[in-house]
Amino acid sequence: MEGERIFAFPKAPPPKAPPGKLATATKHAVREIFDKRGHHPSAPLWRSLDDLVDVMEDMANGTAAPAYYLCALSPGMGKSTTVQQFVRQLLLDASYDHVSVLICVGRLAEIQTYVEEMHLSPDLFAVFVSEAKAEGRRLNELGRGSDREGARILFTTQQMLESRVKRKGSFSQSSEFWFQGGPRRVRLWDEACLPARxxxxxxxxxxxxxxxxxxxxxxxxxxxxxxxxxxxxxxxxxxxxxxxxxxxxxxxxxxxxxxxxxxxxxxxxxxxxxxxxxxxxxxxxxxxxxxxxSYLNVFPDDLLPLMICDASGRVRHSYRHWADGRGNLVALSTMATSYRNMTIHTWLESGSKDSWGKPDRARKMIDAITDLVNSKPNEEWLILHHQQDSNRDLPADLRKGATNPERLKFVYWGSDDAKATNQYRDIENIVLAGCLYFPHSYYEAMTRLSRAMRPEEKMDKHHRKEIELGEHAHVILQAVCRGAARKIVDGDTCAPCNVYIIAAEASGIPKQLADIFPGHRSLEWLPKASKPVDRAVGVLRDWLSNSTDRRISLGDFRSLCGESDKSNFSKQVIRKGSFQSALKDLGLNHLQARGRGGSYIEREPMILPPLC
Missing domain, CATH: 1.10.275 (Fumarase C; Chain B, domain 1)
Incomplete structure (x- = not known):
């Protein structure tokens, strides 16, 4: 099937026993729900979901090997539904009355969503989060309230688990997370996870x-x-x-x-x-x-086994280096969503925070994005941007020039909404106004912690570069999947959407997009302010990528470039030395002719070796 891929890390799951009654009941329930929704997963996707259920059953039975297990399925593929149905079947089976579940989330808002989607009655769950804010105090009163030890399901935040386990020195001694006098068996970590800080x-x-x-x-x-x-x-x-x-x-x-x-x-x-x-x-x-x-290990060994559900696990290379360097992470079988319904428009321009800090560059990008959102004046747009500072308020600047500015939604890099919200899932136009870059030292530290390197150990530069590119892929995948890309149609394909990305070629991001979003259609984003030659070369690249025609007439080419004046087009583009050099680099010839047919641009003929 188009777009289908199976990804695996060096450390694969051990051979598994036939599924027991809990796994069988869960898989049956998941299939019934998918049938009702019209969701028809492919065979590789079913294998991935089956792996997730089988490991959770092993946890419930106390037979899972002490390891971190990574489920890296993309948003919308069925992870959440599968986890919810497993918990439901666990609660229904009286033989598992002694087994409980710990669910660690990244944001307080996710707890309410879990409770509502699981249809949990108050006697079955409890919440344990920080009470520094009113929302935390409200959540702690849900379910069984302070009687956490009697709750079959306990929700907490990743920060709370880390802080309490660090304070007690071990998970087994952290009684705040106990059920009936001991640690909970089934432990789920929702979203990104690192073995150290x-x-x-x-x-x-x-x-x-x-x-x-x-x-x-x-x-x-x-x-x-x-x-x-x-x-x-x-x-x-x-x-x-x-x-x-x-x-x-x-x-x-x-x-x-x-x-x-x-x-x-x-x-x-x-x-x-x-x-x-x-x-x-x-x-x-x-x-x-x-x-x-340096880095600080955050988890004791007795927290294992732990199931990590992170959609970025497929592209974030820190997991692969964790599996290779630390040896205690197991990647479950997974597959990528097909992104054949996605078109990515890339503007090869630096969109770093430093670039946005330069008034002339910022003005150029603001004008380009304003023109873009006004090209679809009745559609919603989700715009990811750098956090505003005293010199620049991008949302305010864009609203000034946009038609119907209320249709523009803004999320800044690093916020929870840039990685963990569903509220923009119906928006089909996503703009990444630059990307999130970290200091060089951050990637060094990430490489060292992923591979559990000693301070004196020399780093492989190739490993460091992989980590850096993996962090880029992680933030881009999470950002784009806040929009319609997170919705799944036809079993394993993202919903139709357009993504516009500002990223310099030197960042390596443009070359990564094929791996982050396999199967997508790629076009250059060429703002009106771009030089005519640059715009024309971008049109030719798109033609080469998306057409099988051997030639294109100069008139058709001029129309694709949006230029009606034949004389001006010839002066501003065709006669330019930079355009002629670009033709040569692209493997194209400009053939001039009079009369019927006129001039055209043609692919260079393929030279075949002589027959022996």
């Missing part, structure tokens, strides 16, 4: 921490010495971070109190530095900048 601290940021310590001479001396050592360290060598609490006799709280009047970002740096105290870090150079790089 990346930690990066630039030396200039450490330098800025010194001034508030003027009355703490020992702490000041330690920070001064650390700054000097990092600055003197050669690239990819190690430095020891002093144990500030032990060497100053100051508590964690006392050190943090020195910075309570400082900006939040600086307080976060202090926290990261205290997490690193007493450890060895790698010093990495990017130009004149030097950064201390």
């Amino acid at each position: 990346p930690l990066t601290v630039e030396v200039s940021f450490i330098q800025a921490l010194i001034e508030p310590t003027q009355y703490q001479t020992r702490l000041r001396s330690l920070l001064d010495k650390l700054v000097d050592e990092i600055r003197a360290a050669p690239n990819d060598t190690c430095v020891d971070i002093p144990h500030f609490e032990d060497e100053t006799a100051l508590s964690h709280a006392s050190i943090m109190s020195l910075y309570e009047a400082e900006p939040q970002k600086r307080q976060d740096i202090v926290r990261d530095l205290l997490l690193l105290q007493g450890s060895t870090v790698t010093v990495h150079h990017v130009g004149a900048n030097k950064t201390a790089i």
